Amino acid sequence: MVxxxxxxxxASRFEPQKVWDPAIRIWHWMLVFSVVSGWLLGExxxxxxxxxxxxxxxxxxxxxxxxIVWGFIGPPPVRxxxxxxxxxxLKNYAGKMFQREPSGVAGHNPVGAISxxxxxxxxxxxxxxxxxxxxxxxxxxxxxxxxxSGSIRTTLTAYHHLSAKAILxxxxxxxxxxxxxxxxxxxxxxxxxxxxxxIVRK
Amino acid sequence: xxxxxxxxxxxxxxxxxxxxxxPMVQAADDDAVAQAIxxxxxxxxxxxxxxxxxFAMAKGEQEYNADLxxxxxxxxxxxxxxxxxxxxxxxxxxxxxxxxxxALPEIWAADSNIGDxxxxxxxxxxxxxxxxxxxxxxxxxxxxxxxxxxDSCHEDFRAEDF
Numbered sequence: 186m187v188x189x190x191x192x193x194x195x196a197s198r199f200e201p202q203k204v205w206d207p208a209i210r211i212w213h214w215m216l217v218f219s220v221v222s223g224w225l226l227g228e229x230x231x232x233x234x235x236x237x238x239x240x241x242x243x244x245x246x247x248x249x250x251x252x253i254v255w256g257f258i259g260p261p262p263v264r265x266x267x268x269x270x271x272x273x274x275l276k277n278y279a280g281k282m283f284q285r286e287p288s289g290v291a292g293h294n295p296v297g298a299i300s301x302x303x304x305x306x307x308x309x310x311x312x313x314x315x316x317x318x319x320x321x322x323x324x325x326x327x328x329x330x331x332x333x334s335g336s337i338r339t340t341l342t343a344y345h346h347l348s349a350k351a352i353l354x355x356x357x358x359x360x361x362x363x364x365x366x367x368x369x370x371x372x373x374x375x376x377x378x379x380x381x382x383x384i385v386r387k
Numbered sequence: 388x389x390x391x392x393x394x395x396x397x398x399x400x401x402x403x404x405x406x407x408x409x410p411m412v413q414a415a416d417d418d419a420v421a422q423a424i425x426x427x428x429x430x431x432x433x434x435x436x437x438x439x440x441x442f443a444m445a446k447g448e449q450e451y452n453a454d455l456x457x458x459x460x461x462x463x464x465x466x467x468x469x470x471x472x473x474x475x476x477x478x479x480x481x482x483x484x485x486x487x488x489x490a491l492p493e494i495w496a497a498d499s500n501i502g503d504x505x506x507x508x509x510x511x512x513x514x515x516x517x518x519x520x521x522x523x524x525x526x527x528x529x530x531x532x533x534x535x536x537x538d539s540c541h542e543d544f545r546a547e548d549f
Contacts, residue, residue, distance in 0.1 A: 230538065232445075232531030321435060322538035323531075324442035336549070343547035 204291050204383040206260045212248060213378055219244040220308065220356070227349060235325040239315075242327075246312040252305060262292030268302055270295040287372035289386030300359060307352050314345035420479045424488045427474040430466060437463040438533055441519065445527045457520030463533075464516045467509045481546050489546040501544060508536040 205213075223241030226234055256265040278288070278295040288294035293301055318327040319338045330338055366372045377383040437459045443449035444456060478484075480492040494501050511532040518525035 232534045320538075322541050323534040324439055324446075339548055346547060 198387055199287060199289055199384045200387050201382045202291055202385040203381050204262050204385065205378060205381040206263070207381065209255065209259065209263050210378055210381055212251065212255070216245070216248050216252075216308075219248060220352070224349060224352065224356075230320075230323060232323050235320070235323050239325065239327075242312055242315045245308060246316075249305065249309055249312060267292050268298040270298050275299065283369070285370060287366070287370055287384040289384065291383065291385045297362070300355070300362070304352075304355055304359070307348055307355060310348045311345065311352060314341045314348065317341040318345045420476050420484065421487065423474045423476045424479055424484060424490075427471065427490075428488075430469070430471060430474070433466045434463065434537070437466070438530075438537075441515070441526065441530055442534065444523065445530045451523045451526070453520045453522070456526055457516070460512070460516035460519035464509075464512045467505075467512045481549075486549050489549060491544050491546055494544045499544075501540070504536070504540040504543070508533070508540070511536045 219241050223238060223245055226238035226241055230238060255263055256268070261267060275295045282288075282294075282296060288297075292298075316327040316329040317333055317338060319330050319342055320326065333341070363374050366374050372384055374383075440449060441456060441459050441463075444451045475490075475494065477495065479488065480490050480495065481488050482492060493499060511529075515526070515529040515533050518529050
């Protein structure tokens with residue numbers, strides 16, 4: 186990337202570009218809905234709503250599978266190739282992350298790319314362990330729960346609960362990062378994920 | 388050759404000695420605490436057996452049968468009303484008996500509200516037993532409270548895994 190010593194040049198060094206394709210934008214907001222509702226329905230569960238938690242899990246799982254396909258055949262900014270950032274790129278970006286200007290990246294910034302991968306991995310773990318989970322209070326079991334032994338089921342259920350906590354942490358981090366970009370770096374990433382137009386370095 | 392023989396001899400000796408030690412280790416498995424743990428787990432198995440079928444009926448996975456539903460709910464009430472305090476011995480939590488129980492030490496804490504939780508289950512089971520034989524809708528209306536009573540106690544007092 187170009188030299189960044191001159192931060193006073195301001196907006197002239199940036200231009201809006203269409204970065205996010207419609208599919209990834211719809212996908213993102215569907216994922217927000219399925220993850221938030223699934224998480225809330227799991228955390229504040231009741232007998233009458235537990236089936237909806239399972240539906241939210243199926244939806245999230247389907248969305249993850251679509252994202253994996255999109256990671257290979259989708260537009261360049263959403264491909265896994267674009268998410269695979271090396272240590273030097275990461276270190277370079279982390280060093281200038283606190284400059285008060287947009288990242289200017291035509292896609293996920295390097296730190297964001299790591300975050301995306303982490304979220305995808307955690308959500309996959311969440312869905313997969315959920316398939317084998319048991320709930321011996323409200324008696325809702327994952328669809329594959331009785332394909333494994335009781336002790337494996339108990340362990341996978343424990344991981345399902347543990348990774349739910351990890352997902353809460355990373356989602357809060359994700360939202361904090363968006364606020365950091367909005368308030369400190371003066372870049373509205375929410376708007377970019379709605380319209381598809383992102384501020385990119387010329 | 389003799390060295391080798393000695394080695395083999397020692398190996399056999401050590402093997403026998405360790406085999407002999409196994410019953411000694413297992414002895415600790417059958418003391419008063421171990422028996423109390425097994426007894427209370429048997430109680431939870433009964434809860435699960437009765438309420439599991441009621442949940443299966445409520446979810447349409449098992450055909451609703453009024454007589455069976457009423458009996459299951461009455462049995463559940465009977466089990467919840469047993470005075471089983473003697474099963475909750477000191478040193479029978481999941482740190483004292485690792486791998487044997489999921490009962491958290493918080494159960495025995497001075498500010499533990501386990502008694503209230505047990506009462507919630509008793510009330511919910513009783514409420515269910517009053518209507519379980521009156522049709523599927525009546526069963527569905529009351530069974531949630533039982534499951535939520537179980538859930539709230541597991542959440543606070545049961546470890547995630549052994």
